[in-house]
Amino acid sequence: MVVKKDNRREPFDRAKIVSGLKKACEKRPVSMETIEQIADRIEATVAEQGGREVLSSVIGSAIMNELHRVDQVAYVRFASVYRSFKDIDEFMHELEDLIRLRKEAGAAPAAPAREKKAEPASRKGEPAS
Numbered sequence: 270m271v272v273k274k275d276n277r278r279e280p281f282d283r284a285k286i287v288s289g290l291k292k293a294c295e296k297r298p299v300s301m302e303t304i305e306q307i308a309d310r311i312e313a314t315v316a317e318q319g320g321r322e323v324l325s326s327v328i329g330s331a332i333m334n335e336l337h338r339v340d341q342v343a344y345v346r347f348a349s350v351y352r353s354f355k356d357i358d359e360f361m362h363e364l365e366d367l368i369r370l371r372k373e374a375g376a377a378p379a380a381p382a383r384e385k386k387a388e389p390a391s392r393k394g395e396p397a398s
Contacts, residue, residue, distance in 0.1 A: 293347040307335045
């Protein structure tokens with residue numbers, strides 16, 4: 270059972286994990302296979318509790334840790350919803366922490382932006398989907 274922030278209890282639902290991951294990773298270079306693997310690891314973590322209750326915050330933190338490793342934009346997207354930032358200052362603080370961690374880890378700079386491919390003539394002017 271998962272114990273929610275308001276103390277409600279509900280069964281663990283892997284589909285909710287996958288759904289949240291898919292939203293965070295939308296239009297990011299994260300494969301469905303990677304999303305499924307993350308969900309597998311989260312599910313295994315919950316299963317290790319042996320049927321005991323697990324706090325939703327533990328699941329949320331595990332998802333954030335996974336996303337932090339996989340795609341930092343997806344991480345920030347998920348964090349912005351999960352942590353319910355009250356204002357832009359809290360959001361900026363999270364981004365500053367992320368930048369600091371990247372520098373401390375000696376992360377390579379972000380890859381240069383890719384050139385946008387020209388749209389076929391038949392699609393020009395159509396709204397983006």
